[in-house]
Amino acid sequence: MKTEEHSPEMKIDLLRQMLRIRRFEEKAAELYSAAKIRGFLHLYIGQEAIAAGAMRALTAEDAVVSTYREHGHALARGVAAAAIMAEMYGKAEGCCHGRGGSMHLFDVSKRFYGGNAIVAGGLPLALGLALADKLAGRARVTACFFGDGAVAEGEFHETMNLAVLWKLPLLLLCENNLYAMGTAIARALSETDLCKKAESYRMPAERIDGMDALAVAVASADATAAVRAGEGPRFLELTTYRFRPHSMFDPDLYRDKAEIAEWKKRDPLPRHIGRLKEEGLLDAAKIDAIERAVADELAQAVAFADAGTLEPVESLTRDVYARTP
Amino acid sequence: MQAVQQKAPPMAQTQTMNIIQAVNDALKIQMRKDPRVLVMGEDVGKFGGVFRATQGLYQEFGPNRAIDTPLSEGGIIGTAIGMAIYGLRPVAEIQFADYIFPAFDQLVNEAAKYRYRSGGQYPCPLIVRTPYGGGIRGGHYHSQSPEAYFIHTPGLKVVCPATPYDAKGLLLAAMRQDDPVIFFEPKRMYRAAKGEVPTGDYEVPLEQAKVTREGKHVTLIAWGAMWHTVSEFAETLAKDGISAEVLDLRTLWPVDLTTILKSVEKTGRAVIVHEAPRTCGFGAELSALIHERAMLKLEAPVQRVTGFDTPFPYSLEHDYMPSVSRMRAAVDRTLNY
Numbered sequence: 001m002k003t004e005e006h007s008p009e010m011k012i013d014l015l016r017q018m019l020r021i022r023r024f025e026e027k028a029a030e031l032y033s034a035a036k037i038r039g040f041l042h043l044y045i046g047q048e049a050i051a052a053g054a055m056r057a058l059t060a061e062d063a064v065v066s067t068y069r070e071h072g073h074a075l076a077r078g079v080a081a082a083a084i085m086a087e088m089y090g091k092a093e094g095c096c097h098g099r100g101g102s103m104h105l106f107d108v109s110k111r112f113y114g115g116n117a118i119v120a121g122g123l124p125l126a127l128g129l130a131l132a133d134k135l136a137g138r139a140r141v142t143a144c145f146f147g148d149g150a151v152a153e154g155e156f157h158e159t160m161n162l163a164v165l166w167k168l169p170l171l172l173l174c175e176n177n178l179y180a181m182g183t184a185i186a187r188a189l190s191e192t193d194l195c196k197k198a199e200s201y202r203m204p205a206e207r208i209d210g211m212d213a214l215a216v217a218v219a220s221a222d223a224t225a226a227v228r229a230g231e232g233p234r235f236l237e238l239t240t241y242r243f244r245p246h247s248m249f250d251p252d253l254y255r256d257k258a259e260i261a262e263w264k265k266r267d268p269l270p271r272h273i274g275r276l277k278e279e280g281l282l283d284a285a286k287i288d289a290i291e292r293a294v295a296d297e298l299a300q301a302v303a304f305a306d307a308g309t310l311e312p313v314e315s316l317t318r319d320v321y322a323r324t325p
Numbered sequence: 326m327q328a329v330q331q332k333a334p335p336m337a338q339t340q341t342m343n344i345i346q347a348v349n350d351a352l353k354i355q356m357r358k359d360p361r362v363l364v365m366g367e368d369v370g371k372f373g374g375v376f377r378a379t380q381g382l383y384q385e386f387g388p389n390r391a392i393d394t395p396l397s398e399g400g401i402i403g404t405a406i407g408m409a410i411y412g413l414r415p416v417a418e419i420q421f422a423d424y425i426f427p428a429f430d431q432l433v434n435e436a437a438k439y440r441y442r443s444g445g446q447y448p449c450p451l452i453v454r455t456p457y458g459g460g461i462r463g464g465h466y467h468s469q470s471p472e473a474y475f476i477h478t479p480g481l482k483v484v485c486p487a488t489p490y491d492a493k494g495l496l497l498a499a500m501r502q503d504d505p506v507i508f509f510e511p512k513r514m515y516r517a518a519k520g521e522v523p524t525g526d527y528e529v530p531l532e533q534a535k536v537t538r539e540g541k542h543v544t545l546i547a548w549g550a551m552w553h554t555v556s557e558f559a560e561t562l563a564k565d566g567i568s569a570e571v572l573d574l575r576t577l578w579p580v581d582l583t584t585i586l587k588s589v590e591k592t593g594r595a596v597i598v599h600e601a602p603r604t605c606g607f608g609a610e611l612s613a614l615i616h617e618r619a620m621l622k623l624e625a626p627v628q629r630v631t632g633f634d635t636p637f638p639y640s641l642e643h644d645y646m647p648s649v650s651r652m653r654a655a656v657d658r659t660l661n662y
Contacts, residue, residue, distance in 0.1 A: 063411075096444035106443035113410065114443065118434045124400050125435055128407015128415070135363075135389050142407075155430070158400035165395070319445040320479050322503040325579060 008281045010056070012290075014213040015276060017052035018269055019294050021072040024081060027298055028071065028088065028102075032248050036305075037088045040117075041102050044072035046211075046243035049268035050145075050175050051076040053216025054238075057171075057224035058143055063111040063129045065122040065144040068103035069242075070115035073145055079107040081297055082304035091308030098311055119180075120146060120153035123172075127159055130168035130233075141227050143171045149180030151197065152188050160201040160235075167232040171224055172198075174237045175210060181246045182254040198235035210238030211266040214275070243267070337523035343516045347489035348378045348454070351496040352416065354526050356386055359414060362500060365392035366401055366418030375420050376456060376515055402428035402453065406436050409451040414500060422457035422509060423466040429474070436505040437480030451505040452496075456512035457485075458550045458600055459632075459642050468637040470549075470601035475507045476578040476610070483577040484531060485509040487552035489520045491575055494529030502531065511550035518553065534581035536588060540570035543594040543656055546585065546611060548574040551598050551647060558652050567656065577607060585611070586619055593624035594659035598647045603631040625662030628655040 025043045032041050044051065051072035058064065058077075066073040074084050079095060087094025088102045095107050103117040113129065116122040126144035133140040150156050151174065163170045174194055178185050185192050198205035204226075208219040216238060223234040241263035245252035276282035318324050342350065356362045363386075364379050370393035373380035383391040394401050398419060405415035419425045425432070432453070439449040459468035475481050482504050486492040492510065499506045511518075537552070538559050547555040552573045559569040570588050574580065589595045595615055597608040608629040615627050630647040638645050 094444075096442060096446070099444055100442050104442050106446050108443070108446040113447070118430060121430060121434055124403015124431055125407035125410070126403075127400065128404040128409070129411050130407070131404055132408045132411045132413050154427070155399050155403065158397045159403070161395065162397060162400045162404065319441045321482070321579070322440070322448060 049213035120150035205235035210240035347493035460513040538571035540568035
């Protein structure tokens with residue numbers, strides 16, 4: 001990673017992005033309880049360092065394929081918070097006209113190819129985005145996020161094989177939060193060392209502390225540079241933990257309270273703030289200023305969503321086909 | 326939507342082709358015209374396709390536009406989807422329609438819904454070509470007709486040509502529109518069906534059925550390989566004084582209900598013939614549509630002649646597939662109702 005990337009601005013920006021996600025998710029939980037957001041809601045709280053750190057490595061021309069726990073990815077990628085919030089409300093002003101909700105955010109202007117509620121469903125199509133770039137000789141990268149649950153799916157293994165076979169410009173970011181919904185990784189995978197799986201496909205792999213935003217940023221930048229240089233795909237396993245249950249319906253009976261408490265000690269936000277304070281880059285006033293800006297953006301997003309309208313039922317059949325019958 | 330009579334455009338040079346040659350010709354024409362078009366699949370490149378439908382493409386267009394893949398159907402379709410939502414025009418081949426099921430998730434959950442779930446931001450103009458159907462002693466996994474699964478999936482178009490002329494024209498039209506298309510090719514007729522085909526460029530519009538034989542007593546509805554069987558059967562009916570009208574649906578979904586209803590309202594009787602198992606086969610949907618829209622014009626309930634509700638058999642395949650005697654019995658039921 002280039003030294004200028006370690007600039008104070010970069011470190012402050014990591015904090016800003018993590019705070020944007022954390023506060024957004026906290027608000028989303030509140031709005032869910034208020035029945036403003038309905039259906040399924042999967043919060044990213046605890047995993048913010050990954051979206052904040054990894055997304056920095058990408059340019060506007062790169063592509064992002066995401067999962068159903070993707071609010072943080074969308075925010076860090078630059079999808080407007082208001083459009084995301086309105087989508088979660090199911091409003092026509094949302095980034096997909098309220099058709100998908102929380103798990104299905106898209107934004108063509110950001111090359112954001114979606115949240116996806118099919119675990120591992122985004123992996124094979126990420127191959128196609130990357131292959132199209134490779135065939136056209138474009139030095140673009142496709143970044144594909146997925147969780148440890150996806151690793152048990154066949155589509156993961158097809159993707160790993162083809163990505164290396166075709167030497168595609170694909171960055172595979174596995175957020176290993178140790179649970180596929182309620183099933184601990186050791187109860188789901190015969191081999192829990194995910195880097196070994198990648199290496200068995202001859203894909204260079206690295207395990208990174210996903211609770212450390214700076215470590216994620218550095219590793220993602222290095223991996224992205226290698227992918228962009230035409231060296232083929234890279235696999236990053238980002239070890240992390242979600243502080244909230246899988247979804248708002250989940251009573252979280254399968255995780256030990258002590259385990260959760262232990263992981264919360266590694267909360268990426270206080271950890272990053274502590275580092276920045278130590279380095280003299282941050283004081284209470286500066287944190288306040290960032291928090292205020294984040295709160296303003298969020299308040300505007302909520303107001304936008306509140307003021308939104310529902311897509312008229314007449315347009316239910318629009319966009320099923322290019323031409324609506 | 327109107328039925329169009331099959332006729333070559335004026336001044337067109339024609340050549341006798343079978344369906345394989347017609348498909349190959351369509352691919353070549355469009356790949357020459359549109360650099361976004363590419364083919365991919367198992368053995369479609371160097372080998373030229375298991376049925377030779379992609380023969381010569383690797384030599385003419387190179388490995389980047391005639392892409393050989395491993396046996397990885399989910400990966401093939403997924404990759405093609407990624408390219409399609411990123412502006413390319415991939416034509417993926419699934420070697421036999423029976424092998425399409427490992428890619429079912431990518432087709433049903435990704436390709437079919439990409440435009441809709443992105444609120445119209447990401448069209449997915451993907452073609453999946455795949456040979457389907459029985460009659461070649463292929464047994465369980467080289468004989469199936471899985472069209473109904475895909476017709477049932479909003480967002481997908483399903484096309485199934487019967488003749489070389491339609492195979493070329495429909496494939497050219499499919500490659501020039503913006504929705505994902507499953508293009509079922511009747512493998513039993515790949516080489517058996519021959520016809521005059523314009524050597525140049527033309528399209529057969531999607532979503533238009535064709536009246537291939539006019540008649541007044543009963544409408545026989547078929548597509549793909551079964552259209553040939555049904556057409557021969559109609560000739561034998563004529564000898565018995567029964568005048569059958571024959572429809573070739575060509576595009577199964579969205580279906581050309583206008584042409585179907587026009588014919589059925591004229592004859593008052595309909596027999597639907599398909600190879601796939603009976604229960605929830607496309608014949609069931611067609612029958613429901615006809616009954617819903619033309620009940621009072623019907624002289625008899627719509628009849629279905631289909632495969633049986635069994636896995637596709639090996640030695641008994643000709644008993645499984647709709648036969649002349651079963652079709653005759655169905656026609657008689659409508660006439661004697």
